[in-house]
Amino acid sequence: MMSCHSIRPLLPARAEELTLFEARARAEHVATCTRCATEAAAYSRLGQALAAMANLEVEPADGTLEQVLVAIGRRRTAVTTPRVLAAAGASGALLATVVVARAVHHRRQARPARRPARARSGLPSRRLRLPSLPVPTPALARAK
Amino acid sequence: MEVDRELVEAAQAGDRWALEELVRRTHRGVYTCALRLVGNPDDAADVTQDVYLRVVRKLGGFRHEASFSTWLNRVTTNVAMSTLKRRTRRFAVEGAAVPADTRDPAPEPSERAEAVALARRLELLVAELPEGQRQVLVLRDVYGQSTEEVANAMGLTPGAVKVRLFRARERLKAELEAAEGGQVVALAGRRRATGRRS
Numbered sequence: 001m002m003s004c005h006s007i008r009p010l011l012p013a014r015a016e017e018l019t020l021f022e023a024r025a026r027a028e029h030v031a032t033c034t035r036c037a038t039e040a041a042a043y044s045r046l047g048q049a050l051a052a053m054a055n056l057e058v059e060p061a062d063g064t065l066e067q068v069l070v071a072i073g074r075r076r077t078a079v080t081t082p083r084v085l086a087a088a089g090a091s092g093a094l095l096a097t098v099v100v101a102r103a104v105h106h107r108r109q110a111r112p113a114r115r116p117a118r119a120r121s122g123l124p125s126r127r128l129r130l131p132s133l134p135v136p137t138p139a140l141a142r143a144k
Numbered sequence: 145m146e147v148d149r150e151l152v153e154a155a156q157a158g159d160r161w162a163l164e165e166l167v168r169r170t171h172r173g174v175y176t177c178a179l180r181l182v183g184n185p186d187d188a189a190d191v192t193q194d195v196y197l198r199v200v201r202k203l204g205g206f207r208h209e210a211s212f213s214t215w216l217n218r219v220t221t222n223v224a225m226s227t228l229k230r231r232t233r234r235f236a237v238e239g240a241a242v243p244a245d246t247r248d249p250a251p252e253p254s255e256r257a258e259a260v261a262l263a264r265r266l267e268l269l270v271a272e273l274p275e276g277q278r279q280v281l282v283l284r285d286v287y288g289q290s291t292e293e294v295a296n297a298m299g300l301t302p303g304a305v306k307v308r309l310f311r312a313r314e315r316l317k318a319e320l321e322a323a324e325g326g327q328v329v330a331l332a333g334r335r336r337a338t339g340r341r342s
Contacts, residue, residue, distance in 0.1 A: 012313040017291065017306065046317050049262035050285035053270070056263055057172040058179055064189050065171050068196050069164055 002029055004036055011036065012043045147212045156203050163203075167196055173213070174220050180282045181224040183275065187231065194223045217287050221297045225279075262320075269319050277312035280305055285313075 007029045010022050018026065030037045147169055154162035171192060178191035198219055206215055270278060270286075276298075283294045284305070291309075295302045 009310065012310050012317070013306075017309075042317060042321075043313060045259075045262075046266075046313065046320065047285060048259045049266050050270075050281070051288065052259040052263040053266060053286045054288070055260070056176070056267065058176040059172060060175040060189060060192065061185060064175065064192060065168065067189070068167055068171060068193050071193050072163065072167065072196050072200050 001025075001032070004029070004033060007033075007036055008039075011039050014047065149208065149212075152203075152206070152208070152212050156206065163200070170213070170216060171196075174216060177217060177220045177282075177287065178224050180270065180286065181221065181279055182228055183271065183278070187227060191220070191224050191227050194227070195220050198223060217289075218293075218297075221283060221287075221289070225297055225299075228275075265324070266316070266320065269316055269323065272319075273312055273315065277308050277315070280308040281312040281316070284309055 002025050007026055010018060010026045013022075015023055026040070030040050147166060151162050151166055151169075155166050174195050175188055175192045178195070179185060179188035182188055182191055195216070199216070202219070206212070270281065273281065279298060280294055283289045283297065284291065289297070291302045291305050294300075295305045298305070300308075
């Protein structure tokens with residue numbers, strides 16, 4: 001059996017914090033040592049009292065609850081407003097795009113097709129093809 | 145600070161009244177947990193507010209896998225630890241409030257009543273523990289978090305948590321015995337004398 005000195009570090013631990021070996025060694029020692037048994041029981045009692053602390057509540061200072069409620073109210077507004085604004089902005093942009101597109105479309109349909117500037121001024125279009133003329137070359141000149 | 149599931153679900157669905165009712169019912173517990181962790185009333189009030197801001201943000205993701213109070217305690221722990229990392233400790237022991245049991249005490253066995261009475265006396269002794277020991281003890285022994293959860297929350301190894309826990313329990317028991325004239329031991333001895341297992 002282990003000595004009091006070896007068991008003492010195990011006394012404050014909860015059963016689930018010990019290995020199987022440690023738990024068995026503690027139980028065997030405590031069963032035969034009154035002093036360590038008293039210590040173990042005191043730690044157990046302390047553990048129960050600490051667990052009971054979870055049910056004790058401190059009253060916060062006046063105004064704490066109100067501040068929390070105001071803060072979460074602001075947060076909810078802050079979360080909601082940008083979303084609403086973003087949705088409204090996207091809808092507006094889409095509507096504006098459709099209106100402009102329709103206006104441009106109507107305008108194009110209402111006007112006759114515009115002639116190119118060069119055609120209106122009487123100048124030949126850059127796209128007119130030149131007649132194929134014989135290019136004077138030294139070989140051609142000799143043949144003539 | 146047990147809360148009805150229906151109330152939580154209503155708050156999740158966007159019911160503003162339900163959310164405010166949830167805050168009203170739980171804010172004392174959150175404040176108390178925060179006070180035990182951060183150690184001073186001003187920081188505890190700030191933590192309480194930050195906890196509920198986070199709750200508003202994360203409530204939609206709560207899946208009822210654990211109880212709401214357990215989830216709320218974890219949120220409180222995380223916010224308190226983040227706060228402590230940002231701030232230096234300004235705790236004065238005299239600033240610690242003596243807790244009042246605000247719950248309606250149902251008829252309970254004398255043993256439970258003794259534990260509650262002892263818990264009230266313990267509160268001030270816990271507040272006087274060194275910060276690291278106090279936080280580990282509060283999370284593990286008061287709020288029942290596992291060693292691994294405490295280690296994660298505090299950024300420690302499980303071994304370091306066990307060492308702090310051992311020292312905190314040992315110190316607390318010694319101080320309590322000194323303050324109470326060995327009452328813990330006496331109570332435990334009486335309990336053993338009645339033949340019940342401890």
